[in-house]
Amino acid sequence: MSTQFPQKEKKPNESLRNYAKYSGMGFQMIVIIGFFAWAGVKLDDWLATATPWFTILGCLIGVGAAMYNIVRQLK
Amino acid sequence: MRFNPLFLKKTIILSSFFAIFSICSPNAKANSEGVDSAKHAAEHTEQVAEGHEDAHGKEGEFNATETIMEHISDSHDWHLWGDKSFGLPVILKTDAGLVHFNSEEFHHDNEGSHVVEANGQRFVRFENKVYYASETANEKGQYLAFVGEHPTNGKPLDFSITKNVASMFLSAILLLLIFTSIASSYKNREGKAPKGFQSLLEPIIVFVRDEIARPNIGHRYVGYMPFLLTIFFFIWINNLIGLVPIFPGGANLTGNIAVTFTLGVISFLVVSFSGNKYYWKHIFAPDVPWWLYPIMLIVEIIGVLSKPFALIVRLFANITAGHIIVLSLISLIFIFKTMAIAPVSIGFVLFMYVLELLVAFLQAFIFTMLTALFIGTAVEEHHHYD
Numbered sequence: 339m340s341t342q343f344p345q346k347e348k349k350p351n352e353s354l355r356n357y358a359k360y361s362g363m364g365f366q367m368i369v370i371i372g373f374f375a376w377a378g379v380k381l382d383d384w385l386a387t388a389t390p391w392f393t394i395l396g397c398l399i400g401v402g403a404a405m406y407n408i409v410r411q412l413k
Numbered sequence: 414m415r416f417n418p419l420f421l422k423k424t425i426i427l428s429s430f431f432a433i434f435s436i437c438s439p440n441a442k443a444n445s446e447g448v449d450s451a452k453h454a455a456e457h458t459e460q461v462a463e464g465h466e467d468a469h470g471k472e473g474e475f476n477a478t479e480t481i482m483e484h485i486s487d488s489h490d491w492h493l494w495g496d497k498s499f500g501l502p503v504i505l506k507t508d509a510g511l512v513h514f515n516s517e518e519f520h521h522d523n524e525g526s527h528v529v530e531a532n533g534q535r536f537v538r539f540e541n542k543v544y545y546a547s548e549t550a551n552e553k554g555q556y557l558a559f560v561g562e563h564p565t566n567g568k569p570l571d572f573s574i575t576k577n578v579a580s581m582f583l584s585a586i587l588l589l590l591i592f593t594s595i596a597s598s599y600k601n602r603e604g605k606a607p608k609g610f611q612s613l614l615e616p617i618i619v620f621v622r623d624e625i626a627r628p629n630i631g632h633r634y635v636g637y638m639p640f641l642l643t644i645f646f647f648i649w650i651n652n653l654i655g656l657v658p659i660f661p662g663g664a665n666l667t668g669n670i671a672v673t674f675t676l677g678v679i680s681f682l683v684v685s686f687s688g689n690k691y692y693w694k695h696i697f698a699p700d701v702p703w704w705l706y707p708i709m710l711i712v713e714i715i716g717v718l719s720k721p722f723a724l725i726v727r728l729f730a731n732i733t734a735g736h737i738i739v740l741s742l743i744s745l746i747f748i749f750k751t752m753a754i755a756p757v758s759i760g761f762v763l764f765m766y767v768l769e770l771l772v773a774f775l776q777a778f779i780f781t782m783l784t785a786l787f788i789g790t791a792v793e794e795h796h797h798y799d
Contacts, residue, residue, distance in 0.1 A: 354782070355628075355629075355786065358782065358786060359786075361723070362719075362723055362783075365719055365723045366715070366720075369718075369722070370715050370716075373715055399708060403712050406705070406709075406712075410701075
């Protein structure tokens with residue numbers, strides 16, 4: 339095989355890479371919110387709380403953390 | 414231009430969901446309407462076919478969901494066409510050692526009503542799973558005890574060479590044949606122009622190197638080339654074999670969550686083991702205010718795990734969706750019970766097949782490219798988010 343590599347920056351590949359990056363970030367967002375909400379539900383089940391405070395707190399923390407994570411990655 | 418197939422894919426996945434719904438609903442209606450006729454038919458077959466007995470009970474009744482699920486899921490038999498199929502070895506690890514027999518001994522029974530005796534033990538198959546048979550049959554003739562929908566009988570560990578496993582063996586042999594022959598022709602014709610099959614695959618191998626490995630991993634790409642080439646060609650070949658509707662194909666290998674899970678785990682392990690100190694520092698000591706650290710640590714760890722998870726689900730969903738669409742379109746003919754719909758159906762199926770050929774390549778490409786991208790972030794020297 340030859341040793342020369344094409345040096346030109348491939349535009350289509352760049353857009354595909356962006357697709358990969360941002361779809362990955364979206365997926366990460368879902369999983370983070372889901373995980374914290376799930377942990378909250380489990381905690382409420384375990385402690386048998388009358389009002390599901392931990393579920394609420396878990397959801398809020400999840401959304402906050404996901405948002406913070408996105409902003410941090412985009413910076 | 415490159416984006417087009419991706420958006421198209423999204424549309425396809427969406428429309429496949431609609432396709433399932435639209436098939437389910439008229440079918441449910443047809444079922445309730447057809448109860449009488451089904452009863453009638455059942456009585457009829459009972460009278461007529463004594464030698465035939467099980468299976469083929471509700472002839473004439475077409476259940477699209479059942480047919481489609483049967484086609485996209487794994488099975489102990491390899492179905493050829495119509496009533497024709499051939500058995501594959503069933504290998505079970507029971508409490509009393511290994512037991513094996515040919516899956517034809519189940520006589521196509523999947524309801525748990527045909528007992529197979531092997532090595533002094535009795536087995537039945539119910540919904541593609543092998544159970545230890547109960548002593549006596551229940552009122553439906555099943556040698557199983559039920560709680561709700563699920564049998565409570567014990568299950569032996571199933572190491573059977575199922576349709577998917579057999580298909581994977583075939584594709585592994587195919588890959589070995591192709592690549593040993595190409596390797597030897599590179600050795601024999603060193604320094605010369607590629608010839609024959611070699612010249613067909615060289616552009617693709619070079620494509621994986623120049624478009625996937627080098628831009629994403631950087632100067633350390635050489636060590637990862639064998640791995641990237643293997644997953645690329647493994648996924649691609651299996652996607653293509655899955656599109657072949659008759660014998661050597663027909664298994665939905667890359668649309669099986671267990672297979673894609675294994676591929677995802679392998680890629681996760683490769684990324685993790687090639688991670689350098691910057692990569693791990695970024696995960697375990699993220700650059701955040703101290704009071705956010707406990708939360709961000711969890712977030713980072715979820716982030717690491719969600720990447721291979723996205724790979725697993727993406728490949729599984731894309732390939733399964735493609736198979737479901739093709740089968741749904743063909744099922745339309747049988748749902749409407751008219752030849753008039755056939756040209757439309759066949760036309761759409763042909764269109765989908767061409768699209769699936771593209772998707773087969775695209776999914777192999779995306780899986781490989783994302784793996785290379787993750788490896789790239791793991792081996793990057795000066796870590797920063799771009």
